[in-house]
Amino acid sequence: MSYSLDFSVVIERLPELLIACLATIGLAIAGMALATVIGVLGVIARRSRFSAVRALVIGFVEIIRNTPFLVQIFFIFFALPQLGIRLNPTVTAIIALALNGGAYAIEIIRGGVDAIPKGQIEAGLALGLHKAQIFRFIVLKPALRAVYPSLTSQFIMLTLTTSVCTSIAAYELTSVAQKIEADTFRSFEVYFSITILYLIISSLMMGVFALISRISFSYPVK
Amino acid sequence: MATIGFNEIYFLLQGLKWTIALTIIGFIGGGIFGLLVALARTAESKLLRRATTGYIAVFQGTPLLMQLFVVYYGVALVGLNVDAWLAVAIAFTLHASAYLGEIWRGGIQAVPKGQTEAAKALGLHYVSRIKDVILPQALKISLPATIGFLVQLIKGTSLAAIVGFVELSRAGQIVSNQTFRPLTVFAIVGLMYFLICWPLSLWGARTERRLQTAAR
Numbered sequence: 001m002s003y004s005l006d007f008s009v010v011i012e013r014l015p016e017l018l019i020a021c022l023a024t025i026g027l028a029i030a031g032m033a034l035a036t037v038i039g040v041l042g043v044i045a046r047r048s049r050f051s052a053v054r055a056l057v058i059g060f061v062e063i064i065r066n067t068p069f070l071v072q073i074f075f076i077f078f079a080l081p082q083l084g085i086r087l088n089p090t091v092t093a094i095i096a097l098a099l100n101g102g103a104y105a106i107e108i109i110r111g112g113v114d115a116i117p118k119g120q121i122e123a124g125l126a127l128g129l130h131k132a133q134i135f136r137f138i139v140l141k142p143a144l145r146a147v148y149p150s151l152t153s154q155f156i157m158l159t160l161t162t163s164v165c166t167s168i169a170a171y172e173l174t175s176v177a178q179k180i181e182a183d184t185f186r187s188f189e190v191y192f193s194i195t196i197l198y199l200i201i202s203s204l205m206m207g208v209f210a211l212i213s214r215i216s217f218s219y220p221v222k
Numbered sequence: 223m224a225t226i227g228f229n230e231i232y233f234l235l236q237g238l239k240w241t242i243a244l245t246i247i248g249f250i251g252g253g254i255f256g257l258l259v260a261l262a263r264t265a266e267s268k269l270l271r272r273a274t275t276g277y278i279a280v281f282q283g284t285p286l287l288m289q290l291f292v293v294y295y296g297v298a299l300v301g302l303n304v305d306a307w308l309a310v311a312i313a314f315t316l317h318a319s320a321y322l323g324e325i326w327r328g329g330i331q332a333v334p335k336g337q338t339e340a341a342k343a344l345g346l347h348y349v350s351r352i353k354d355v356i357l358p359q360a361l362k363i364s365l366p367a368t369i370g371f372l373v374q375l376i377k378g379t380s381l382a383a384i385v386g387f388v389e390l391s392r393a394g395q396i397v398s399n400q401t402f403r404p405l406t407v408f409a410i411v412g413l414m415y416f417l418i419c420w421p422l423s424l425w426g427a428r429t430e431r432r433l434q435t436a437a438r
Contacts, residue, residue: 003299066373066419067412068380070391075412078404156283163285167384174287188299191291195284202283 009184010193020176021197027090027172028159028205031097035158038098039105039151040140043113046106057106064103069164072096077168089170093162101158108150112143145217152209156202163198173197224401231410237393238414240307244379244389247311249372252318259323261352264330274323281320287381289317294385310382314375321371329364330356366433369426373419380415390414 010017046057064072073096076087087095116139124134144151166174177194181187263274281289293313297304333356341351361368383392394411398404 005299062420062423063412063416066377066423067415068377068391070380070383071394071408071412071415074391074395074398074404075408078398079408080405082403082405160283160285163287164381164384166287174285188292188295191288191295195288195292198284198288199280 005189006186007189007193009180009186010189013180016176016180017173017194017197020171020173021201023171023176024159024162024173024198025201027093027097027162027165027170028155030094031101031158031162032155034094034098035101035105035155036151038102039109042102042106043109044135046110047113061103061106064100065107069096069100069161070167072100073164073168089165089168092168093165093170093172096165097158097162100161101155104154104158105151108147108154109143111150112145112147113139115146116143148213148217152206152213155209156205159202159205160198224403226397226401226403226406226410230397230401230407233397234390234393234407234410234414237388237390240387240389241376241379241391241415242418244307244311244314244382244387245372245376248314248318248375248379251311251315252322252375255315255319256322256326259319260326260330263323263327278320278324278327281317282324286317286378287384289313290381290385306385306387310385310387314379314382317378318371318375321374322368325364325367325371326360328367329360329362332363333359363433366426366430369422369429373422373426376419376422377415 042057042061045053048054073092076096077089077092080087120138120142121134124138129138162172163174165172166178169175173194177190181190184190259274259277262270263278265271290310290313293316294306294309297309297312337355337359338351341355346355379389380391382389383395386392388396390411394407398407401407
């Protein structure tokens with residue numbers, strides 16, 4: 001039994017794969033944006049006066065962080081229709097990514113917010129800023145800046161996780177690759193090639209994250 | 223609609239057994255190779271350091287699912303006629319070795335340089351220096367992150383379901399298709415993962431706090 005590698009099928013269908021890369025990047029960006037929103041809102045809710053709200057946030061974070069993404073996306077896609085909520089694969093994928101990324105974002109941002117020295121907030125009060133201003137400028141912005149490295153590496157993980165969305169047949173790179181594999185039976189060639197595409201995507205994102213950090217966090221710290 | 227009875231739960235528990243088996247194989251195999259990766263990553267040879275940096279970057283920059291697919295079809299390609307579960311186990315071992323290697327690299331580098339110098343001054347050779355002086359301290363520092371990765375690995379084994387391996391998630395999918403009760407089935411499956419992962423997460427958080435107070 002001898003097998004010769006043949007990457008011509010991959011080259012032939014490269015345009016299809018490249019468009020799918022854009023879909024993957026789109027899913028990832030949508031997931032990250034919503035995850036950041038969930039993260040910030042979650043941190044605010046976690047500081048609520050009402051213990052029920054705090055418990056709800058903690059419960060959400062622990063459930064998401066201690067169950068696999070695959071089970072979460074299956075739950076949304078297959079179980080929610082039983083309750084009358086029917087979503088298409090792409091919407092399901094974005095919601096699942098947002099909830100998953102959001103839970104991690106809450107934990108990460110909370111770490112940054114907790115590390116803000118009390119004196120800084122008191123200084124804000126002394127300057128006559130009101131509560132929303134203090135939270136936005138004195139707590140949130142420095143906190144986001146402090147946790148930026150961990151938040152972005154979590155986002156890279158989220159980008160890689162988009163590949164799992166193939167399990168509900170959402171349109172992205174892995175599902176397109178599986179279609180090509182089914183057409184051509186060139187399993188190894190197809191998966192090896194898209195692994196490289198994923199490596200390029202994650203490297204590009206790291207570059208963009210570094211650039212964003214240089215542009216928006218370049219004001220002096222100390 | 224069928225009901226979920228003893229047989230269905232038993233089937234899920236069979237899947238859970240494979241989830242745990244895959245995790246243990248991946249963690250032990252990944253631990254052994256990960257230690258080599260960490261040592262090579264902190265070695266004096268520039269070539270070794272570069273090679274392992276690349277190895278880690280590839281595994282951290284690509285989806286676990288792709289690693290599973292590539293290894294799964296790759297072992298068949300090189301002519302090895304192995305069982306599906308062995309191919310999956312190899313993939314998890316490689317994946318874990320890169321992540322654990324990077325975690326322990328951090329631990330080794332966090333041990334103050336004076337420790338190595340003192341060990342050298344005492345005339346300890348490389349093996350003894352690493353085994354008796356550096357690693358005990360490095361592993362203690364890396365314990366919270368190691369536990370965190372263990373949780374990640376348990377959750378990661380669910381991706382073996384997509385390759386067709388019947389572990390807990392795949393078992394859940396099968397039971398769900400048979401009983402038409404996805405809500406209950408996936409809630410039970412999620413709960414099973416949670417009951418394994420949550421205590422580990424709490425343990426990880428506790429060791430991290432203890433380490434922080436000790437550092438103060």
